Amino acid sequence: MSGGPDKPRSGKPLLQVEKLSVLYPVRQGFFRAPKFLHAVDGVSFYIRPGETLGLVGESGCGKSTLGRTVLRLVEPTLGRIVFDGQDITRLSERAIRPLRRRMQIVFQDPYSSLNPRMTVREIVGEGIAALRLAKTSREASETVEEMVAKVGLGPEALDRYPNEFSGGQRQRIAIARALAVRPDFVVCDEPTSALDVSVQAQILNLLERLQDELSVSYLFISHDLRVVGYMSHRIAVMYLGRIVEMGPAREVAERRLHPYTRALFGALPREDGDPRPRRVLWGEPPGPLEPPRGCVFQSRCQKAEKGRCDVEAPDLTEIVPGSHHRVACFHPEASELLAPRPSARPSIPASPPSEG
Amino acid sequence: MTSPPLLSVRDLAVSFATAEGTSVKALDGVSFDVPQGKTVGLVGESGCGKTVTALSILRLLPTPSARIDRGAIVFQGEDLLTLPERAMRQVRGGKIGMVFQEPLTALTPVYSVGAQIMEAIRLHERMSRKEARARALALLHRVGFPRPDERFDSYPHELSGGMRQRVLLAMALAAPPRLLVADEPTSALDMALRAQIMALLADQARELGMSLLVITHDLPFVAEIAHELVVLYAGKVVETGPPSRVLASPRHPYTQALVRSVPPAGSFRTRGEKRKALPTLEGSLPDPRRSPGGCAFAPRCPEVMDRCREEAPPLFEAEGGRDVVRCFLQGGAA
Numbered sequence: 001m002s003g004g005p006d007k008p009r010s011g012k013p014l015l016q017v018e019k020l021s022v023l024y025p026v027r028q029g030f031f032r033a034p035k036f037l038h039a040v041d042g043v044s045f046y047i048r049p050g051e052t053l054g055l056v057g058e059s060g061c062g063k064s065t066l067g068r069t070v071l072r073l074v075e076p077t078l079g080r081i082v083f084d085g086q087d088i089t090r091l092s093e094r095a096i097r098p099l100r101r102r103m104q105i106v107f108q109d110p111y112s113s114l115n116p117r118m119t120v121r122e123i124v125g126e127g128i129a130a131l132r133l134a135k136t137s138r139e140a141s142e143t144v145e146e147m148v149a150k151v152g153l154g155p156e157a158l159d160r161y162p163n164e165f166s167g168g169q170r171q172r173i174a175i176a177r178a179l180a181v182r183p184d185f186v187v188c189d190e191p192t193s194a195l196d197v198s199v200q201a202q203i204l205n206l207l208e209r210l211q212d213e214l215s216v217s218y219l220f221i222s223h224d225l226r227v228v229g230y231m232s233h234r235i236a237v238m239y240l241g242r243i244v245e246m247g248p249a250r251e252v253a254e255r256r257l258h259p260y261t262r263a264l265f266g267a268l269p270r271e272d273g274d275p276r277p278r279r280v281l282w283g284e285p286p287g288p289l290e291p292p293r294g295c296v297f298q299s300r301c302q303k304a305e306k307g308r309c310d311v312e313a314p315d316l317t318e319i320v321p322g323s324h325h326r327v328a329c330f331h332p333e334a335s336e337l338l339a340p341r342p343s344a345r346p347s348i349p350a351s352p353p354s355e356g
Numbered sequence: 357m358t359s360p361p362l363l364s365v366r367d368l369a370v371s372f373a374t375a376e377g378t379s380v381k382a383l384d385g386v387s388f389d390v391p392q393g394k395t396v397g398l399v400g401e402s403g404c405g406k407t408v409t410a411l412s413i414l415r416l417l418p419t420p421s422a423r424i425d426r427g428a429i430v431f432q433g434e435d436l437l438t439l440p441e442r443a444m445r446q447v448r449g450g451k452i453g454m455v456f457q458e459p460l461t462a463l464t465p466v467y468s469v470g471a472q473i474m475e476a477i478r479l480h481e482r483m484s485r486k487e488a489r490a491r492a493l494a495l496l497h498r499v500g501f502p503r504p505d506e507r508f509d510s511y512p513h514e515l516s517g518g519m520r521q522r523v524l525l526a527m528a529l530a531a532p533p534r535l536l537v538a539d540e541p542t543s544a545l546d547m548a549l550r551a552q553i554m555a556l557l558a559d560q561a562r563e564l565g566m567s568l569l570v571i572t573h574d575l576p577f578v579a580e581i582a583h584e585l586v587v588l589y590a591g592k593v594v595e596t597g598p599p600s601r602v603l604a605s606p607r608h609p610y611t612q613a614l615v616r617s618v619p620p621a622g623s624f625r626t627r628g629e630k631r632k633a634l635p636t637l638e639g640s641l642p643d644p645r646r647s648p649g650g651c652a653f654a655p656r657c658p659e660v661m662d663r664c665r666e667e668a669p670p671l672f673e674a675e676g677g678r679d680v681v682r683c684f685l686q687g688g689a690a
Binding site: 048050051052058059060166167168196197198199200201202204205208209212223224225226227229230231232233248249250253263264267268269284 | 401402519549573575576577613614617618620622623625630633635
C-alpha cells in the first residue's frame with residue numbers, strides 16, 4: 001500500500017493537485033482566537049488530457065470550493081496546483097492571466113451566470129475579445145458563430161438576450177462561452193442540476209460530444225451519482241473536505257470500497273421498480289468547523305471502530321497495487337475484492353452488505 | 357366494492373390571463389384519484405401543470421390571473437371548488453397538509469423552528485403552550501431529529517436543506533392530515549437526502565394512514581414509494597399506471613423518453629472511445645398561447661403519425677382497463 005501522491009500510469013497529467021487545503025478563519029467572538037473551517041482538507045488528484053474526473057458528494061462537502069480553487073478563483077491555503085507542468089499555486093493574477101484562457105468553468109445556474117444585458121453574440125465573444133484571440137473582428141465573429149452552432153443553437157440565437165431562452169438553452173450558451181476560447185480544462189459545476197431530466201440528457205450528450213471533438217478535460221462536479229457515474233472516466237468521492245475514494249468509474253461504481261460510497265449508491269432508486277424500501281443514508285455530515293478527530297465519516301459509519309477510526313485519519317491508499325483505485329478507510333468493503341468483478345450492472349443490496 | 361377515493365380530481369381545467377388580455381390553458385381536463393391511504397406520484401417536467409394542480413387542490417391559485425374553467429375536486433365527498441373560503445381555511449393545513457419545494461422560503465427566518473411548529477399546532481387545536489411544546493418536540497422526533505430539544509430553538513438559517521424540509525414536514529403533520537400534498541419535496545436537495553425524505557414521507561403516510569400526493573419531475577425516486585403514477589404533459593394526463601409497470605414498459609412516447617433519459621447505471625466511459633448518446637427528447641413544450649389541433653406531444657414525438665397532427669388523441673384504456681394512455685399507438689392495444 002502506498003500513501004504517496006496519485007500519479008497517472010503513463011503520460012503527463014494536465015492537472016496535478018497535491019495535498020490541497022482551503023481553510024477559512026471563523027471568529028466566533030471578538031476576543032476569541034479564530035477557528036478554521038476546513039472546506040478542502042489535503043486533497044490530491046490528477047486529470048489527464050481529454051479525461052473527465054467526476055467529483056461527487058453532498059452539499060457542503062467542499063466540491064465546489066475545490067473546483068474553484070484549482071482555477072485559482074479561490075485562494076488555496078496549503079498544497080500545490082500544477083497545470084500542464086507549471087506550478088500555479090502562488091502565481092500572481094498577472095502571471096496567471098495567460099493561463100485563464102486554458103481553464104474555464106460552467107456554473108450550475110444558467111439564470112444567474114449569464115449577463116442579462118448582453119446578447120448571445122457578446123456573451124460568447126467576450127472571452128475571445130478580452131484575451132485577443134482573434135486577429136480581426138471578422139475572425140472573432142466567425143468563431144462565435146461556429147461555437148454557437150456547435151452547441152446546437154441556430155444563427156437566430158446570436159442577437160437575442162438570455163431571458164429569451166429556456167434553462168437548457170441557456171446552459172448551451174454558457175458552454176459555448178466556456179469553450180469559445182478553446183480551453184484545455186473546464187470545471188463543470190453541477191451543470192445539469194437545475195434542469196429537467198430530458199433537458200439534462202441533452203446537455204450531457206453535448207458535453208460528451210464536445211469533449212470527443214475538442215479533447216478538453218473536465219472536472220465534473222455533481223451530487224447526482226447517476227450523472228457522475230455516466231459522464232466520468234474516473235470518480236472521486238468527497239466527504240467533509242476530503243476525498244474518501246477515487247478510481248476508474250467502473251471500479252468505484254461496482255466495488256464501492258468506502259462505506260460512504262456504498263451508502264451513496266444505496267440511496268439511488270432501484271432501477272427495477274421494486275417496491276421494497278432500499279438502504280437510506282441517515283443523518284447528516286458533521287459541520288466543517290470542527291471536523292472530527294480521525295476518519296471524517298465515523299459519525300455515520302456502521303463500521304466505525306473505537307480507538308482506531310476516531311483516533312487516526314486513514315490515508316487514501318491503493319488497495320490492489322496498480323489498480324489506481326484508492327480508498328481512505330480502515331475497514332473497506334474489501335470482501336468483494338476476492339470475488340471476480342461482476343460484468344453486468346450490479347444490483348443494489350436491500351440490506352447492509354458484507355457485514356458477515 | 358372498494359371504498360370511494362379520498363380525493364378525486366375530475367376534468368379539471370385551469371387557465372391564466374396573460375398581459376395581452378388573452379388566456380392560456382394550464383390544465384386541460386385533468387382527472388385522477390388519490391385512494392384512501394395510498395401514495396400517488398404526479399410526474400412531469402417544468403410547465404406541465406403539476407404545480408397548478410397542487411395549488412388548485414389547496415385553492416391557492418393566484419387571483420385574479422388564474423381561473424378554473426371547469427371540473428371538480430372532490431375531497432371526502434365534497435367539492436372543494438364550491439367551498440367558501442372560510443371553510444377552505446379549515447381544510448388547508450387541517451385535513452389537507454402541504455409541503456413545498458423551497459424549504460428556506462417556506463419558513464419565516466425570525467422565529468425558531470420550535471415556535472413555528474407550535475404555531476401550526478395551536479392553529480388547529482386549542483391547547484396550552486406547554487402541551488404544544490411537548491407535541492412539537494414529539495413531531496421533531498417523528499421526522500428524524502433524534503434529540504429534538506437541541507433543535508427546538510434553532511432558526512431556519514442554522515439548519516441544512518434536508519433539516520428544513522423535515523421541519524416543514526413536522527409542521528404539515530401538526531394536525532395529522534388525511535391527505536398530504538408534497539410539491540417537489542426533494543428537488544432542492546441532494547441525491548442522498550432525496551431518498552431520506554421520500555422514505556420519511558412514505559413512513560409517515562403508512563403510520564398515520566394518510567394519503568400522499570407527491571408532485572415531482574424525478575420519476576425514479578417517486579416510483580419507489582408510490583402505488584400509482586400519473587404522468588402529465590402540457591396540462592393533460594398522458595399515462596397512468598403502477599410504478600413497476602410504468603418504469604419497466606412505459607406506453608406513452610413521452611413517458612418512454614422520461615424513463616430513458618435518466619443516465620443508466622453500468623454505462624461507463626473508456627478513454628478514446630466514443631459511445632452512443634443518451635436518447636433525448638428534442639424540442640420543448642408547445643407554446644400554450646398557440647394551441648394547434650392534434651396531440652400536444654406530436655412536434656417532439658419520435659413515433660408521430662399524420663393523424664396525430666390533426667386529431668387530439670383521447671385516453672385509451674391499457675392493461676385490461678387498469679391504466680390509461682393518451683396515444684393512438686395504444687388505441688388498438690386496449
